[in-house]
Amino acid sequence: MTKGRTFNPPPGWPKPPKGWTPPKDWKPDPNWPAKPEGWELWISDAGDTPQAAPAVEVDSDPTDPEAPPNELFALKAEVAMLRAQLADSSTAAAETISLNDQKILQDIGIYRYHHPLENAAGYRAELERIEVEITKVVREQKAIEVSSIFTFENSLAAGRKLSNDLGKLMLRAYNAECDSCIRSLRTGNPGVAKKRLEASRKAIAKLGKIMEMQISARYHDLRIQEIELTADWLMKKQEEKEAEKENRARIREEKRIEKEFAEERERLAKEKHHLENAIEALREKGERNPDLEANLLALEDAIKQNEFRLANIRSGYVYVISNQGAFGANVVKIGLTRRLEPNDRISELSGASVPFRFDVHALFFSEDAVSLENELHTHFRERALNAVNARKEFFFATPAEVRDVLMDKVGSLLEFSEVGESLEYHQSRKYWPHRSGELN
Known part of the structure:
Protein backbone atom coordinates (compact mmCIF):
# COMPACT_ATOMS: atom_id res chain seq x y z
CA MET A 1 0.00 0.00 0.00
CA THR A 2 2.95 2.32 0.76
CA LYS A 3 5.27 1.15 -2.01
CA GLY A 4 6.41 4.07 -4.16
CA ARG A 5 4.93 6.52 -1.68
CA THR A 6 6.49 8.64 1.06
CA PHE A 7 5.09 9.38 4.50
CA ASN A 8 4.00 13.05 4.70
CA PRO A 9 3.74 14.10 8.41
CA PRO A 10 1.25 16.89 9.18
CA PRO A 11 2.43 20.09 10.91
CA GLY A 12 3.61 19.45 14.45
CA TRP A 13 4.36 15.73 13.90
CA PRO A 14 7.98 14.52 14.20
CA LYS A 15 9.75 14.02 10.89
CA PRO A 16 10.51 10.28 10.31
CA PRO A 17 13.81 8.96 8.90
CA LYS A 18 14.08 8.70 5.13
CA GLY A 19 12.42 5.55 3.81
CA TRP A 20 10.51 4.91 7.03
CA THR A 21 7.44 2.74 6.80
CA PRO A 22 5.01 2.23 9.66
CA PRO A 23 4.99 -1.15 11.42
CA LYS A 24 1.86 -3.25 11.51
CA ASP A 25 -1.00 -1.78 13.55
CA TRP A 26 0.92 1.49 13.89
CA LYS A 27 -1.16 4.46 15.08
CA PRO A 28 -0.15 8.10 15.57
CA ASP A 29 0.56 9.27 19.11
CA PRO A 30 -2.71 10.71 20.49
CA ASN A 31 -0.71 13.62 21.94
CA TRP A 32 0.25 14.75 18.46
CA PRO A 33 -1.88 17.51 16.87
CA ALA A 34 -4.77 16.35 14.73
CA LYS A 35 -4.00 16.40 11.04
CA PRO A 36 -5.72 19.14 9.01
CA GLU A 37 -8.84 18.14 7.14
CA GLY A 38 -7.96 16.65 3.75
CA TRP A 39 -4.33 16.01 4.67
CA GLU A 40 -2.70 13.11 2.76
CA LEU A 41 -0.37 11.04 4.94
CA TRP A 42 1.15 9.29 1.89
CA ILE A 43 2.25 11.03 -1.28
CA SER A 44 3.96 9.76 -4.42
CA ASP A 45 7.75 9.62 -4.44
CA ALA A 46 9.30 12.51 -6.35
CA GLY A 47 12.92 12.53 -5.40
CA ASP A 48 14.42 12.64 -1.92
CA THR A 49 12.10 15.37 -0.67
CA PRO A 50 8.41 14.60 -0.41
CA GLN A 51 6.34 16.91 -2.56
CA ALA A 52 2.93 18.21 -1.64
CA ALA A 53 -0.12 17.59 -3.72
CA PRO A 54 -0.89 20.13 -6.48
CA ALA A 55 -1.69 23.57 -5.08
CA VAL A 56 -5.28 24.67 -4.96
CA GLU A 57 -6.77 28.10 -4.56
CA VAL A 58 -7.81 29.11 -1.04
CA ASP A 59 -11.33 29.76 -2.24
CA SER A 60 -11.76 26.25 -3.64
CA ASP A 61 -13.92 23.72 -1.82
CA PRO A 62 -11.67 21.51 0.38
CA THR A 63 -14.11 18.65 0.00
CA ASP A 64 -13.72 18.58 -3.79
CA PRO A 65 -12.10 15.20 -4.61
CA GLU A 66 -10.52 16.69 -7.73
CA ALA A 67 -8.73 19.39 -5.76
CA PRO A 68 -7.12 17.86 -2.62
CA PRO A 69 -5.62 20.60 -0.38
CA ASN A 70 -1.84 20.88 -0.01
CA GLU A 71 0.09 22.09 3.01
CA LEU A 72 -0.30 25.80 2.19
CA PHE A 73 -4.04 25.46 1.69
CA ALA A 74 -4.41 23.46 4.89
CA LEU A 75 -2.47 26.01 6.93
CA LYS A 76 -4.41 28.93 5.46
CA ALA A 77 -7.62 27.11 6.23
CA GLU A 78 -6.35 26.46 9.73
CA VAL A 79 -5.54 30.16 10.20
CA ALA A 80 -9.05 31.09 9.07
CA MET A 81 -10.50 28.50 11.43
CA LEU A 82 -8.38 29.83 14.31
CA ARG A 83 -9.59 33.36 13.63
CA ALA A 84 -13.21 32.26 13.64
CA GLN A 85 -12.79 30.16 16.78
CA LEU A 86 -11.02 33.03 18.56
CA ALA A 87 -13.86 35.39 17.72
CA ASP A 88 -16.47 32.84 18.78
CA SER A 89 -14.71 31.99 22.03
CA SER A 90 -14.22 35.66 22.92
CA THR A 91 -17.89 36.34 22.26
CA ALA A 92 -18.96 33.31 24.27
CA ALA A 93 -16.68 34.27 27.14
CA ALA A 94 -18.09 37.78 27.17
CA GLU A 95 -21.61 36.38 27.21
CA THR A 96 -20.90 34.06 30.14
CA ILE A 97 -19.34 36.81 32.26
CA SER A 98 -21.83 38.78 34.30
CA LEU A 99 -21.95 42.46 33.34
CA ASN A 100 -24.19 43.47 36.24
CA ASP A 101 -22.32 46.29 37.99
CA GLN A 102 -24.72 46.30 40.92
CA LYS A 103 -24.06 42.60 41.59
CA ILE A 104 -20.31 43.22 41.59
CA LEU A 105 -20.65 46.08 44.04
CA GLN A 106 -22.86 43.94 46.27
CA ASP A 107 -20.33 41.11 46.16
CA ILE A 108 -17.50 43.33 47.38
CA GLY A 109 -19.63 45.59 49.53
CA ILE A 110 -17.55 48.63 48.67
CA TYR A 111 -14.94 49.48 46.06
CA ARG A 112 -11.40 48.54 47.07
CA TYR A 113 -8.54 50.20 45.23
CA HIS A 114 -6.07 47.80 43.61
CA HIS A 115 -3.30 50.42 43.65
CA PRO A 116 -4.16 53.04 46.32
CA LEU A 117 -2.93 56.53 45.43
CA GLU A 118 -3.82 59.96 46.79
CA ASN A 119 -5.50 61.52 43.77
CA ALA A 120 -6.48 61.06 40.12
CA ALA A 121 -3.28 62.76 38.92
CA GLY A 122 -1.25 60.05 40.66
CA TYR A 123 -3.18 57.34 38.79
CA ARG A 124 -2.69 59.16 35.49
CA ALA A 125 1.08 59.23 36.04
CA GLU A 126 1.12 55.53 36.98
CA LEU A 127 -0.90 54.68 33.87
CA GLU A 128 1.65 56.49 31.71
CA ARG A 129 4.42 54.44 33.34
CA ILE A 130 2.55 51.19 32.61
CA GLU A 131 2.03 52.26 28.99
CA VAL A 132 5.79 52.77 28.63
CA GLU A 133 6.39 49.25 30.04
CA ILE A 134 3.84 47.76 27.63
CA THR A 135 5.52 49.46 24.67
CA LYS A 136 8.91 48.17 25.83
CA VAL A 137 7.72 44.56 26.08
CA VAL A 138 6.17 44.74 22.60
CA ARG A 139 9.30 46.32 21.13
CA GLU A 140 11.43 43.54 22.63
CA GLN A 141 9.02 40.98 21.08
CA LYS A 142 8.23 39.48 24.49
CA ALA A 143 4.48 40.05 24.40
CA ILE A 144 3.66 36.66 22.86
CA GLU A 145 5.56 33.38 23.07
CA VAL A 146 5.70 30.90 20.17
CA SER A 147 7.62 27.71 19.46
CA SER A 148 10.98 28.13 17.72
CA ILE A 149 11.05 24.56 16.36
CA PHE A 150 7.78 24.53 14.45
CA THR A 151 8.41 23.51 10.81
CA PHE A 152 6.46 24.35 7.69
CA GLU A 153 7.03 22.48 4.43
CA ASN A 154 9.97 20.79 6.18
CA SER A 155 11.56 24.20 6.69
CA LEU A 156 12.35 25.55 10.14
CA ALA A 157 12.71 29.11 8.80
CA ALA A 158 9.33 28.94 7.10
CA GLY A 159 7.82 27.53 10.29
CA ARG A 160 9.22 30.37 12.34
CA LYS A 161 7.90 32.93 9.88
CA LEU A 162 4.44 31.36 9.94
CA SER A 163 4.51 31.20 13.75
CA ASN A 164 5.56 34.84 14.01
CA ASP A 165 2.91 36.00 11.55
CA LEU A 166 0.16 34.08 13.32
CA GLY A 167 1.52 35.32 16.66
CA LYS A 168 1.14 38.91 15.48
CA LEU A 169 -2.44 38.16 14.48
CA MET A 170 -3.21 36.62 17.87
CA LEU A 171 -1.53 39.49 19.72
CA ARG A 172 -3.57 41.97 17.71
CA ALA A 173 -6.76 40.14 18.69
CA TYR A 174 -5.68 40.12 22.36
CA ASN A 175 -4.87 43.84 22.31
CA ALA A 176 -8.18 44.61 20.64
CA GLU A 177 -9.99 42.74 23.41
CA CYS A 178 -7.98 44.59 26.06
CA ASP A 179 -8.73 47.98 24.48
CA SER A 180 -12.41 47.07 24.33
CA CYS A 181 -12.33 46.13 28.02
CA ILE A 182 -10.74 49.45 28.95
CA ARG A 183 -13.16 51.49 26.82
CA SER A 184 -16.14 49.75 28.43
CA LEU A 185 -14.83 50.22 31.97
CA ARG A 186 -17.12 52.00 34.38
CA THR A 187 -16.54 52.81 38.01
CA GLY A 188 -16.66 49.68 40.10
CA ASN A 189 -16.46 46.86 37.52
CA PRO A 190 -12.77 45.97 36.84
CA GLY A 191 -13.49 42.31 37.64
CA VAL A 192 -15.60 41.89 34.51
CA ALA A 193 -12.90 43.36 32.27
CA LYS A 194 -10.18 41.17 33.80
CA LYS A 195 -12.28 38.04 33.31
CA ARG A 196 -12.84 38.94 29.66
CA LEU A 197 -9.12 39.45 29.09
CA GLU A 198 -8.23 36.22 30.89
CA ALA A 199 -10.74 34.36 28.71
CA SER A 200 -9.12 35.85 25.59
CA ARG A 201 -5.66 34.75 26.74
CA LYS A 202 -6.87 31.19 27.39
CA ALA A 203 -8.54 31.06 23.97
CA ILE A 204 -5.30 32.09 22.26
CA ALA A 205 -3.32 29.45 24.19
CA LYS A 206 -5.88 26.79 23.25
CA LEU A 207 -6.07 27.71 19.58
CA GLY A 208 -2.31 28.17 19.25
CA LYS A 209 -1.40 24.95 21.04
CA ILE A 210 0.07 23.42 17.89
CA MET A 211 2.69 26.21 17.85
CA GLU A 212 3.03 26.44 21.65
CA MET A 213 1.65 29.97 21.35
CA GLN A 214 0.55 32.04 24.34
CA ILE A 215 0.45 35.61 25.61
CA SER A 216 3.44 36.03 27.93
CA ALA A 217 2.72 36.26 31.64
CA ARG A 218 4.66 39.54 31.88
CA TYR A 219 2.63 41.19 29.13
CA HIS A 220 -0.66 39.87 30.50
CA ASP A 221 0.18 41.16 33.99
CA LEU A 222 0.92 44.61 32.56
CA ARG A 223 -2.42 44.73 30.72
CA ILE A 224 -4.22 43.59 33.90
CA GLN A 225 -2.47 46.37 35.84
CA GLU A 226 -3.57 48.80 33.14
CA ILE A 227 -7.20 47.73 33.61
CA GLU A 228 -6.94 47.98 37.42
CA LEU A 229 -5.28 51.39 37.30
CA THR A 230 -7.84 52.67 34.81
CA ALA A 231 -10.67 51.47 37.07
CA ASP A 232 -8.99 53.07 40.10
CA TRP A 233 -8.49 56.29 38.15
CA LEU A 234 -12.15 56.40 37.12
CA MET A 235 -13.25 55.76 40.71
CA LYS A 236 -10.89 58.39 42.12
CA LYS A 237 -12.10 60.91 39.54
CA GLN A 238 -15.69 60.16 40.52
CA GLU A 239 -14.83 60.57 44.21
CA GLU A 240 -13.05 63.87 43.58
CA LYS A 241 -15.99 65.06 41.50
CA GLU A 242 -18.41 64.14 44.29
CA ALA A 243 -16.17 65.77 46.90
CA GLU A 244 -15.95 68.94 44.83
CA LYS A 245 -19.71 68.96 44.43
CA GLU A 246 -20.16 68.49 48.18
CA ASN A 247 -17.63 71.25 48.85
CA ARG A 248 -19.43 73.68 46.55
CA ALA A 249 -22.73 72.82 48.23
CA ARG A 250 -21.14 73.33 51.66
CA ILE A 251 -19.76 76.73 50.64
CA ARG A 252 -23.15 77.79 49.27
CA GLU A 253 -24.82 76.62 52.48
CA GLU A 254 -22.30 78.50 54.64
CA LYS A 255 -22.82 81.69 52.65
CA ARG A 256 -26.58 81.29 52.93
CA ILE A 257 -26.27 80.77 56.69
CA GLU A 258 -23.97 83.77 57.10
CA LYS A 259 -26.47 85.86 55.19
CA GLU A 260 -29.31 84.61 57.39
CA PHE A 261 -27.40 85.40 60.58
CA ALA A 262 -26.40 88.83 59.27
CA GLU A 263 -30.01 89.63 58.41
CA GLU A 264 -31.10 88.32 61.81
CA ARG A 265 -28.46 90.47 63.53
CA GLU A 266 -29.72 93.54 61.70
CA ARG A 267 -33.34 92.75 62.55
CA LEU A 268 -32.57 92.16 66.23
CA ALA A 269 -30.50 95.34 66.41
CA LYS A 270 -33.36 97.40 65.00
CA GLU A 271 -35.86 95.80 67.35
CA LYS A 272 -33.55 96.41 70.31
CA HIS A 273 -33.14 100.03 69.28
CA HIS A 274 -36.94 100.51 69.17
CA LEU A 275 -37.41 98.89 72.59
CA GLU A 276 -34.63 100.95 74.14
CA ASN A 277 -36.17 104.13 72.76
CA ALA A 278 -39.60 103.17 74.09
CA ILE A 279 -38.23 102.32 77.54
CA GLU A 280 -36.19 105.54 77.64
CA ALA A 281 -39.27 107.60 76.69
CA LEU A 282 -41.24 106.04 79.53
CA ARG A 283 -38.37 106.59 81.95
CA GLU A 284 -38.31 110.30 81.07
CA LYS A 285 -41.97 110.43 82.04
CA GLY A 286 -41.20 108.63 85.27
CA GLU A 287 -42.98 105.48 84.11
CA ARG A 288 -41.99 101.80 83.66
CA ASN A 289 -43.29 98.97 81.51
CA PRO A 290 -42.19 95.55 82.86
CA ASP A 291 -43.26 93.79 79.64
CA LEU A 292 -41.04 96.00 77.50
CA GLU A 293 -38.11 95.46 79.85
CA ALA A 294 -38.65 91.68 79.76
CA ASN A 295 -38.80 91.79 75.96
CA LEU A 296 -35.54 93.73 75.92
CA LEU A 297 -33.82 91.11 78.09
CA ALA A 298 -35.11 88.30 75.85
CA LEU A 299 -33.95 90.23 72.81
CA GLU A 300 -30.46 90.64 74.26
CA ASP A 301 -30.33 86.87 74.87
CA ALA A 302 -31.38 86.26 71.25
CA ILE A 303 -28.62 88.59 70.05
CA LYS A 304 -26.03 86.70 72.14
CA GLN A 305 -27.28 83.36 70.80
CA ASN A 306 -27.15 84.64 67.24
CA GLU A 307 -23.58 85.89 67.69
CA PHE A 308 -22.57 82.58 69.28
CA ARG A 309 -23.92 80.51 66.40
CA LEU A 310 -22.35 82.84 63.86
CA ALA A 311 -18.96 82.44 65.55
CA ASN A 312 -19.25 78.71 66.27
CA ILE A 313 -19.48 76.88 62.95
CA ARG A 314 -19.86 73.48 64.67
CA SER A 315 -23.17 74.35 66.30
Missing part, protein backbone atom coordinates in the same frame (compact mmCIF):
# COMPACT_ATOMS: atom_id res chain seq x y z
CA GLY A 316 -26.47 73.48 64.67
CA TYR A 317 -29.41 71.09 64.60
CA VAL A 318 -29.11 67.34 64.15
CA TYR A 319 -32.28 66.04 62.53
CA VAL A 320 -33.78 62.56 62.18
CA ILE A 321 -36.34 62.26 59.37
CA SER A 322 -37.99 59.54 57.29
CA ASN A 323 -40.03 59.20 54.12
CA GLN A 324 -41.96 55.94 54.06
CA GLY A 325 -43.51 56.61 50.66
CA ALA A 326 -40.12 57.21 49.02
CA PHE A 327 -37.79 54.79 50.84
CA GLY A 328 -40.06 52.35 52.65
CA ALA A 329 -40.46 51.63 56.33
CA ASN A 330 -37.53 51.52 58.77
CA VAL A 331 -35.31 53.85 56.75
CA VAL A 332 -34.17 57.15 58.27
CA LYS A 333 -31.99 60.07 57.24
CA ILE A 334 -29.66 61.51 59.88
CA GLY A 335 -28.34 64.95 58.97
CA LEU A 336 -27.20 68.35 60.19
CA THR A 337 -28.31 71.91 59.46
CA ARG A 338 -27.06 75.26 60.76
CA ARG A 339 -30.10 77.16 59.54
CA LEU A 340 -31.80 79.58 61.88
CA GLU A 341 -35.00 77.76 60.98
CA PRO A 342 -34.04 74.07 60.67
CA ASN A 343 -37.43 73.21 59.18
CA ASP A 344 -36.44 75.22 56.11
CA ARG A 345 -33.82 72.56 55.40
CA ILE A 346 -36.41 69.78 55.83
CA SER A 347 -38.70 71.59 53.40
CA GLU A 348 -35.88 71.72 50.82
CA LEU A 349 -35.32 67.98 51.16
CA SER A 350 -39.07 67.44 50.69
CA GLY A 351 -38.95 69.13 47.28
CA ALA A 352 -39.84 67.79 43.85
CA SER A 353 -37.15 65.06 43.92
CA VAL A 354 -39.24 62.92 46.31
CA PRO A 355 -42.94 62.04 45.97
CA PHE A 356 -43.87 62.81 49.60
CA ARG A 357 -42.80 65.12 52.39
CA PHE A 358 -40.36 63.94 55.03
CA ASP A 359 -41.62 63.19 58.53
CA VAL A 360 -39.56 64.83 61.29
CA HIS A 361 -38.77 62.59 64.26
CA ALA A 362 -36.25 64.82 66.02
CA LEU A 363 -34.59 68.25 65.78
CA PHE A 364 -31.87 68.49 68.41
CA PHE A 365 -29.70 71.59 68.86
CA SER A 366 -26.08 70.95 69.83
CA GLU A 367 -23.10 73.24 70.32
CA ASP A 368 -21.02 70.52 68.64
CA ALA A 369 -23.55 69.20 66.14
CA VAL A 370 -20.80 68.13 63.73
CA SER A 371 -19.35 65.61 66.20
CA LEU A 372 -22.80 64.38 67.22
CA GLU A 373 -23.78 63.76 63.60
CA ASN A 374 -20.50 61.90 62.95
CA GLU A 375 -21.04 59.69 66.00
CA LEU A 376 -24.53 58.74 64.81
CA HIS A 377 -23.26 58.02 61.29
CA THR A 378 -20.45 55.86 62.69
CA HIS A 379 -22.89 53.89 64.85
CA PHE A 380 -25.16 53.06 61.89
CA ARG A 381 -22.43 52.82 59.22
CA GLU A 382 -22.90 49.06 58.68
CA ARG A 383 -26.58 49.70 57.94
CA ALA A 384 -26.13 52.44 55.34
CA LEU A 385 -28.29 52.20 52.23
CA ASN A 386 -25.38 53.34 50.06
CA ALA A 387 -22.36 51.21 50.94
CA VAL A 388 -20.18 52.93 48.33
CA ASN A 389 -20.71 56.64 48.96
CA ALA A 390 -20.25 57.46 52.64
CA ARG A 391 -21.59 60.99 52.13
CA LYS A 392 -25.14 59.69 51.79
CA GLU A 393 -27.02 59.81 55.08
CA PHE A 394 -29.76 57.16 54.77
CA PHE A 395 -29.72 54.13 57.07
CA PHE A 396 -31.73 50.97 57.63
CA ALA A 397 -32.95 51.83 61.13
CA THR A 398 -36.14 52.67 62.97
CA PRO A 399 -36.64 56.09 64.56
CA ALA A 400 -36.74 54.36 67.96
CA GLU A 401 -33.25 52.89 67.39
CA VAL A 402 -31.86 56.32 66.54
CA ARG A 403 -33.61 57.79 69.59
CA ASP A 404 -31.92 55.27 71.90
CA VAL A 405 -28.47 56.05 70.49
CA LEU A 406 -29.14 59.79 70.57
CA MET A 407 -30.24 59.64 74.21
CA ASP A 408 -27.09 57.69 75.05
CA LYS A 409 -25.02 60.49 73.49
CA VAL A 410 -26.83 63.57 74.84
CA GLY A 411 -28.57 62.27 77.97
CA SER A 412 -32.13 63.41 77.31
CA LEU A 413 -34.46 64.57 74.56
CA LEU A 414 -37.21 67.11 75.08
CA GLU A 415 -39.14 66.00 72.03
CA PHE A 416 -39.03 62.94 69.80
CA SER A 417 -41.70 61.50 67.52
CA GLU A 418 -41.29 57.77 67.04
CA VAL A 419 -44.05 57.37 64.42
CA GLY A 420 -44.28 59.63 61.38
CA GLU A 421 -47.65 60.83 60.16
CA SER A 422 -46.98 60.25 56.42
CA LEU A 423 -50.38 61.76 55.64
CA GLU A 424 -49.83 62.25 51.91
CA TYR A 425 -48.47 58.72 51.56
CA HIS A 426 -51.37 57.03 53.34
CA GLN A 427 -53.95 59.16 51.53
CA SER A 428 -52.38 58.34 48.15
CA ARG A 429 -52.05 54.57 48.54
CA LYS A 430 -55.72 53.87 47.91
CA TYR A 431 -55.37 55.41 44.45
CA TRP A 432 -52.31 53.37 43.47
CA PRO A 433 -52.43 50.47 41.00
CA HIS A 434 -52.56 47.13 42.80
CA ARG A 435 -48.94 46.24 41.99
CA SER A 436 -47.68 49.40 43.68
CA GLY A 437 -49.44 48.63 46.94
CA GLU A 438 -46.68 46.21 47.92
CA LEU A 439 -44.61 48.98 49.52
CA ASN A 440 -44.88 48.67 53.30
